[in-house]
Amino acid sequence: MDPENSTGLVLLNMGGPDSLDSIEPFLYNLFSDRDLIHLPLGAMLQRPFARLISHFRARRVRENYRIIGGSSPLLKWTNLQARAIATEMGPAFRPYVAMRYWHPDARETLRRMAADGVERAVVLSMYPHFTGATTGSSLNDFRRAVASVHPSLKYSVIEHWYDWPGYLDALARRVREGLAKFPAEMHDRVQILFSAHALPQKFIDRGDPYLEHVLSTVKGTMQRVGERNWHLGFQSRSGPVRWMEPDTVEVLDRLATDGVEAVLMVPISFVSDHIETLHEIDIEYLDHARKQGIRHFHRMPSLNDHPDFIGAMAALVTDHLDRNK
Structure with missing residues (x-):
């Protein structure tokens, strides 16, 4: 595959802890996000607040994660979706995943894209419905990361697809x-x-x-x-x-x-x-x-990487690209 002719397909998602030990730092990242939780007393109190609430929340949710296998399967499913959609789109597309509150985060993903020589991309939010608390936060984070890590990247964004x-x-x-x-x-x-x-x-x-x-x-x-x-x-x-x-x-x-x-x-x-x-x-x-x-x-069964859902997402990306030529 020629990187100069490749288009990155970047799926944005929330992320989740990949082990029981990562639950507290994952929650800290989440509660530190001022797009999601905006404390009226200002940013100075956000991190102490996040540290406190993540510590006590982790105690309560650790058992829940242990019951479902000790980690979140969200990265697994998002990786599978990214690869399947890119495969459906054809060999010119390279799949990537950027998680908002855990690994790989936007900066990690953009460093990899830069190393791969990918200079253009389509960014697809995996939240069907737009809200500033999820898609908005992920896009703000991605844009900041582009500016600092891969400023030459040219990309377009699919922000929502609730009625696709x-x-x-x-x-x-x-x-x-x-x-x-x-x-x-x-x-x-x-x-x-x-x-x-x-x-x-x-x-x-x-x-x-x-x-x-x-x-x-x-x-x-x-x-x-x-x-x-x-x-x-x-x-x-x-x-x-x-x-x-x-x-x-x-x-x-x-x-x-x-x-x-x-x-x-x-x-x-x-x-x-x-x-x-x-x-x-x-x-x-x-x-x-x-x-x-x-x-x-x-x-009902989740959409996960079901072929009809993957086909729908590939068609969505194709339609987006056709509209933005």
């Missing part, structure tokens, strides 16, 4: 696969519960498009699945701030009160398995749902 038809098609197929897990006699009574990662409400109040994007994805998916009851909740809320509502657990409780016995969880702000799917949904929510009387509780 191929993505919605893949989601609808996974929903149907999830529905197939229920007993035939329950099939028509299954309630679909979409769950997205929560944001502090202040992000939405200041004009962040995340909620609008999430709702568009839900409606586009259900148009493909067909007429069914569906609900939307927001998970992974923590800390003493006002969060987006309703909480996913509150929706589960309401469904149980209404006598619902079958729920399919559809996590839509996550395209890969990680702690929020493998532990929060598969273990915590499953246990909670059963205690509330929801006898049949399943999660």
Whole structure:
């Protein structure tokens, strides 16, 4: 492969701890990010705050990571996605991954790209829905890294793809696969519960498009699945701030009160398995749902590196490049 004729394909993602020992430094990096957590008293207090909260949070989440294998699988899935999309695109594309809060970070990745002689790239956020807390933060970090590590790189960015038809098609197929897990006699009574990662409400109040994007994805998916009851909740809320509502657990409780016995969880702000799917949904929510009387509780399969999802992402990159010629 001639580097001068190569285009880098850079997938941006959150990252996750690759061992139990890396949980605390990973959390420190996350809580130090002022795009994600903006302390009103200024940057001077951000690092002490991050050090304190990461220390105590690590104690609580260490067991969760131990249960799912001792590390996050997010890097594995993002690497697989990057390689598969690049393969689908053709030999002129070279895959790279840049994680926001763990390795390889943007600077590591850009140093590798510079060493490889890659001078142009497409940067693809692996968050379908835009918010300044995730995609915005990752892009800010990537741009800073380009300026300091590889300033000659010419690149374009795909910031969101919440309504990309191929993505919605893949989601609808996974929903149907999830529905197939229920007993035939329950099939028509299954309630679909979409769950997205929560944001502090202040992000939405200041004009962040995340909620609008999430709702568009839900409606586009259900148009493909067909007429069914569906609900939307927001998970992974923590800390003493006002969060987006309703909480996913509150929706589960309401469904149980209404006598619902079958729920399919559809996590839509996550395209890969990680702690929020493998532990929060598969273990915590499953246990909670059963205690509330929801006898049949399943999660749809994640998109991960499924061929239809990879094909949709390759088509998205191709469309982006065609529009930016």
